[in-house]
Amino acid sequence: MIPEGSNLKFLEQNYAIGIDLGISYCRACLFDGEKFMMIPNEINEIATPSYISFTETGVLVGQKGKDEILHNPQNTIFNIKRLVGQRFSDLQVQEDIKNLPFIIEQGPGDKPLIVVELKKRIFKFYPEEIYSFLIEKIIENAESLTKQPVNEVVVTVPAYFNRAQIYQTIKGCSLDSVKVLRTIKESQAIALGLYSLQNITNEKIVLVYKAGGGSLDVSIISIQDQIFEVKAMSGDNHLGGEDFLQRIVEFCLEEFKLHSKVDLSGDKNAVLKLRQECENARKKLTTDYDVMIKVPRIYSAYDLKVNFSRKQFEELCYDLFQRCIQPIVSAMKDAKVNAIDIHDIVIVGGLTRTPRLNQILEDLFKNKNLVRPHNHHDLSAYGAALEAGIVMGKMGPQFQNLLQIDATSYGLGIEVDNGKMQYIINRNTAFPTTKSVIFTTSKDYQSEFPIRVYEGQSEDTKFDLFLGEFKLINIQPSFKGVPRIEIKFDIDGQRNLTVTASEMGTLNRRYIKIDSEWISKINFQKEAEIKNKNVIFQENVFQPISIQIYKKESQIEMMSDV
Known part of the structure; x- marks a missing residue:
């Protein structure tokens, strides 16, 4: 499908593709080095x-799925973004x-x-597997538009996604054999799309405030001579239009219960x-200023x-609204x-149309x-x-x-004594970067030094994301406090973390090395050991392979309008 007025020569060239995976809506865009073209469904x-x-x-995807x-x-899935990379037992997930x-x-x-x-037939999908249905149809639409295969993309993620959430988003794309070249924070992508063509010679400080359906992102970005540097970011992964909507729903249910004596909270329809x-x-x-909700x-003959x-x-x-200020x-x-x-x-997202939020920002x-x-x-x-x-190195003059x-x-x-977090790299640190801290032993003749790696912002590691662990062994015999052990964190341009x-x-x-493959194994495997500098995992005893069964055994036409 080619939009009216499209430049066909543009479509004959190689291109880059960006995908914005929103909790409420998805959008995709082509870029040939000079021009942008949004991909229609x-x-x-x-x-x-x-x-x-x-x-x-x-399987119905998009508007037909929503219908x-x-x-x-019970079989129509939405708000899946809030489950990606999360643990079932987390209070917010519950x-x-x-x-x-x-x-x-609860899965493995x-x-x-x-x-x-x-x-x-009953199928069980991880959240990132659900994502793959959206990705698959976005890619199909892009290929239909360009008549070329699409194998590489850049995908947006909220500014406050942790590594597990980012890597599981990447995995959702890879299930369709699509390589994620890089992820980009949503607020950074907005700044890039808005200011990239502007000739800014003197430093401009921009605050991007994105309040969407499921999350709130705030990024402060310095722009000068086409250099976009993230100074700081903050956010709330569980604050968006869906939360405000839920308050109205709960209010109406209480009003109905008050007048009819009927509790509808358990009636899904x-x-x-x-x-x-x-x-x-x-x-x-x-x-x-006023609306009637009808x-x-x-319920039976009752109207609400x-x-x-x-x-x-x-x-x-x-x-x-108060939580909207803190980030x-x-x-x-x-x-x-x-x-x-x-x-x-810069204010972006449906929630920013709310008069009260606009007043708060003003x-x-x-x-x-x-x-x-x-x-x-x-x-x-964009x-x-x-x-x-x-x-991809595809940039016009x-x-x-x-x-x-990025940061x-x-x-x-x-983790150090009593389960406390010893930060090696602080939040909002620009990367690539390398930081190190010197530690020592706490016992005489201590031969091993355990290292447990976490990501988060709590001083108590039980509230942080566990990334992995290993031991430095064969430490030379000595009294406590004598050995000097350097713990070095190195983050490359792809956010991959190496801990030495x-x-x-x-x-x-x-x-x-903690990358997307490592995170996947941390989530699925229960035991690991370090041997010859390599991580050896026990065989995985369970994998929900519904997505594989579906794609191999079910020749189901995807009736979609992505």
């Missing part, structure tokens, strides 16, 4: 709902599960497993019908009718900037103009495609000097 829409529905006849939500709620109509159970390694029925009406009401309240015959005002909405979500404060503190130092405040940045680009929904895909062009310097979202370190432990003054050295 099968119904000629740029935005595709992030919905996948498993039915008796096949199934009332008819097939809260999310309460509000989702499909079945999620404490990973969530989504249980669906497809063609009268009723809640989903109400959810759709509440979503419409939330959008209307961006311009109207669901005819929501709730008068709902903007004031009620703001009071109901007071704490959520700004945190990012500005880490970047060591004040409001007066920031030139542009109060924080007095006398500053809030920039809302007219094409703000597409900017993440930036991802541009990043793909950088990696106007982009030749473009350089992006760590979380601190990285090792060396006994100084000797050749004794061990290391691990």
Whole structure:
């Protein structure tokens, strides 16, 4: 499908592709080194709902998948982004599960497993496997448009995704044999897409505030002479339009229960019908002061009718609006900037249309103009495609000097006494980078030094993400406090982390490399040992291979409009 007015010569060339994987919608963009082109789906829409529905006849992706939500709620999957790279037992995941109509159970390694029925068979998918259905159709649409194979992409991720979440996103793409050249933070992609063609010779400090359906991202970026340097980032992976929507749903359920004495919270179909009406009401309240939320015959002969005002909405979500401020404060503190130092405040995402949130931002940045680009929904895909062009070396003359310097979202370190975190690399550190700290032994004649690696921002490692462990062995016999052991963290340009432990003054050295493959094994395997500097894992006793069974055994036509 070729959009009207497209340059066919453009489509004959090699290109880079960027994909914006949103919790609510997905978008994709082509870039040939000079021009951008958004990729339409099968119904000629740029935005595709992030919905996948498993039915008796096949798999529906996009708008057709979303249309199934009332008819097939238990097998229609949405909000999957909040489950990627998470542990089933996490309290936030458990809260999310309460509000989702499909079945999620605990899988190996404490990973969530989504249980669906497809063609009268039960399948169990990891969240990243669900992602692969979206990726597959986006790639098919790109190939249909360009008449060329697409094997390499750049994908956006929230600024506050940890390594497990990023690597599982990459895995979702690789299940379709698509190589992720690089991931790019959503807020960085927005800045890249918006400012890359501007001639900025004097340093400009930009704060990008992205409040989408599922997460809130704040990045402070320095731009000068086409160099984009992330000064700091912060965010909240569980604060977005979905959370504000849930408050309205819960309010309406309580109102109905109060007047009818009927509790609808366990009725999935009723809640989903109400959810759709509440979503419409939330959008209307961006311009109207009052709305009527109506669901005819929501239960037996009962109708649900709730008068709902903007004031009620703001009071109901007071704490959520307060949480919208903290990432700004945190990012500005880490970047060591004040409001007066920031030139542009770029606001992106559906939630930023909320009048109360706009007022909060205006109060924080007095006398500053809030920039809302007219094409703000597409900017993440633009930036991802541009990043793909950088990696592939496909840049026109106007982009030749473009350089992006990223930073760590979380601190990285090792566990020390009493389960405390000793940071080696602080959050918001530009990379590539190498940092090291010198340790020593705590016992006489100690021959081993255990290293447990974590990512996070808590001083208590039980609240941080465990990345892996190994031991430095054969330490020369000595009294405690005498050996000098250097722990070195090295992050390359692809975010891969190498941790090295060396006994100084000797050749004794061990290391691990923590990349997407390593993270996958940490999630699935229970035991590991270090031998000859290599990580040896026990055989995996269980892999949910529903995605493989589906693709090998089921010749199901993907009826999609991605």
